[in-house]
Amino acid sequence: MKLHFSILIILISGFLWSSCSEAEKKQFAQNPVIFADVPDISIIRVDDTYYMSSTTMHMSPGVPIMKSKDLVNWKIVNYAYDTLANNEALRLENGQNAYGLGSWASSLRYHEDTFYVSTFSATSGKTHIYKTTDIEKGPWEAISFEPVLHDNSLFFDDDGKVYMIYGGGDIRIAELKKDLSGIKPDGINRVIIPDAGKVASDNLMLHAEGSQVIKHDGKYYVFNITWPRGGMRTEIVHRADQITGPYEGKVVLEDRGIAQGSIIDTPESDWYAYMFRDYGSVGRIPYIIPAKWEDGWPVLGKDGKVPDTLDIPVKNIGVSGIVTSDDFNVDKLALAWQWNHNPDNRYWSLTERKGYLRLTNGRIDDNVEQTRNTLTQRTFGPVSSASTAIEVENMKDGDVAGIVALQKRYGYVGVKMEDGSKSVIMVSAETEEPVELESIPLESNKLWLKIDCDFRNRRDKARFYYSLNGVDWKPIGETLQMAYTLPQHFMGYRFGLFSFATDTTGGFVDFDHFKISDKITDAMKD
Structure with a gap:
């Protein structure tokens, strides 16, 4: 009897495991099909x-x-x-x-x-x-x-x-x-x-x-x-x-x-x-x-409503086909990248230093919103994070470079060179005027920078971080309350890599990589 009972348990378990496996295989697509700014399709x-x-x-x-x-x-x-x-x-x-x-x-x-x-x-x-x-x-x-x-x-x-x-x-x-x-x-x-x-x-x-x-x-x-x-x-x-x-x-x-x-x-x-x-x-x-x-x-729709689950038996890949991490190891930009306005191709390069994106300051600008050669990708939801490593030894006085959450009410974390000294800074334009909220002296010529975005339930918060080793991240400045503004910019926030000069042209920075993630720092989860 014990043997027969054991066989029965094994058969039932096998049937249940098989049924669960088949159910797990039947995944259906979810709306939105892309949780990112892809309008007017x-x-x-x-x-x-x-x-x-x-x-x-x-x-x-x-x-x-x-x-x-x-x-x-x-x-x-x-x-x-x-x-x-x-x-x-x-x-x-x-x-x-x-x-x-x-x-x-x-x-x-x-x-x-x-x-x-x-x-x-x-x-x-x-x-x-x-x-x-x-x-x-x-x-x-x-x-x-x-x-x-x-x-x-x-x-x-x-x-x-x-x-x-x-x-x-x-x-x-x-x-x-x-x-x-x-x-x-x-x-x-x-x-x-x-x-x-x-x-x-x-x-x-x-x-x-x-x-x-x-x-x-x-x-x-x-x-x-x-x-x-x-x-x-x-x-x-x-x-x-x-x-x-x-x-x-x-x-x-x-x-x-x-x-x-x-x-x-x-x-x-x-x-x-x-x-x-x-x-x-x-x-x-x-x-x-x-x-x-x-x-x-x-x-x-179904009864006049848009269903959250579609009758299409596929698993969403989400944004993975329209955004990408990049090590800058090839001499052509990935298709996910777009320049903010027309680029000036004289002042950016993937070949001057192999494995790096070099941005050179070819003119004087007042702020990141007017900076030419800002390289961007979409942010995405429910949460998203972008990080980069930047080498800054060739910056000149008045230069500013880093990573930005770009919209009319932008925020960025980066490096500023002033009077021969470098600082890590966080700048917020939440009021539509840029304000430097924090500045920390920097001795190193390499720095890691990161922005986390939380779009869950339209929370629309961005937080800014820096690291001296790429492992231990420290918050800087204040949380940015993001906003979709009209008539400018009339699009979702973008992650952007930038460098601009306020005093003298010719300075440059090298970005070692750009990494995106659908995870954010624990501090953003409260």
């Missing part, structure tokens, strides 16, 4: 591969192109351009800047074996189109024209005509020339949906914008975002039998302000919507939403 599918473009405004290179096989896990594979334009604002010259500007919401398309990205910019004063036959490797051909077509959606119709649907409040259509070099002089150019947001409310805080257009079962669908006063960011859609209308509209999503985007089908003929949510200082974070068609209308 536009997605296409080519066979079984999805591509997504997004807004990074004043950053260079710009309009990141991301790739996915499952709509959940994304990896940066390219950018549509290296620099948008070359002017004082994008060069951070004479007090000018492009914060909150640069290029805005893009439209990604695939037509006759060619990929297209359209965007627009108040900074350049133009509408821009970039095209390539190889979206992952390029090269891209740049086309631009006036005027600026706000929040445009590029659309190739079945009859060979090409349009842009665009505008705010009144949604307009403009037919383009065949070579896309501008608006066709004798083509269609008029309002197609007057006061589009009124389908949600007669009293709007934000009129309809963010157009994205698809054609499905012979009908045209125009997706827009709007914001009823006293309500939330809301997604609306209008449909018509002809691209010029007449259109009828309805509200398709009101949940936590998740809005602005469109829908996409899978190879299995399932449908999903893609939109973003404002989430405090980390920025605007993307969600994937189950969708279906009923009576010729797209129906988004």
Whole structure:
């Protein structure tokens, strides 16, 4: 009996272990699919591969192109351009800047074996189109024209005509020339949906914008975002039998302000919507939403709500495809890096000292916000940390270098050279004016620096640390209360490596590495 009982226990245990193992294997995707600033997303599918473009405004290179096989896990594979334009604002010259500007919401398309990205910019004063036959490797051909077509959606119709649907409040259509070099002089150019947001409310805080257009079962669908006063960011859609209308509209999503985007089908003929949510200082974070068609209308979510768990059986990789640690051991920057505005390539190098990023001060600047050649990556949630090691023996008097949590209300920890002596400093611009909150004498020529960010439940706190050995971290200054500011900078906080001169040019620093982590120091966990 004991033997039989033992065998029974073993069989039951084995069955339970097998069942648990199978259950553990069935992991499902979670929203948000990326807990970082990836707004204004536009997605296409080519066979079984999805591509997504997004807004990074004043950053260079710009309009990141991301790739996915499952709509959940994304990896940066390219950018549509290296620099948008070359002017004082994008060069951070004479007090000018492009914060909150640069290029805005893009439209990604695939037509006759060619990929297209359209965007627009108040900074350049133009509408821009970039095209390539190889979206992952390029090269891209740049086309631009006036005027600026706000929040445009590029659309190739079945009859060979090409349009842009665009505008705010009144949604307009403009037919383009065949070579896309501008608006066709004798083509269609008029309002197609007057006061589009009124389908949600007669009293709007934000009129309809963010157009994205698809054609499905012979009908045209125009997706827009709007914001009823006293309500939330809301997604609306209008449909018509002809691209010029007449259109009828309805509200398709009101949940936590998740809005602005469109829908996409899978190879299995399932449908999903893609939109973003404002989430405090980390920025605007993307969600994937189950969708279906009923009576010729797209129906988004489950009972009108965006689920936190998706019916997609994959595990999220989170931000690992769009941010990266870097040892600077190769002579090309990783795709996760973007410069704050246009870089001056004379004054940065990965080859002057192998294994290091060298930033040289080529001009005089007042503060880190006006500093050219600040190299950035996204912060991310729920918590994130970035650290670096910096060698400072070649700094000159008046030089400042370090790591910054970059937004209008920035904070940084770094090294300042003054009267031949170095100090570790923490500077806060929480009040939008930089204030040095702490200064500690530094004897060493090498220093480790770190910033921790806590975005849980929109706590939006950043804490700053330094170390003399890379192991023992000491807090410095005060906790920064981060804030997502409008109209500047209109994006989530960025980790940035910087160096600037206030007295004399020619000084430089070497960054040994950049490390990111989804863990933060215990002191931040209370």
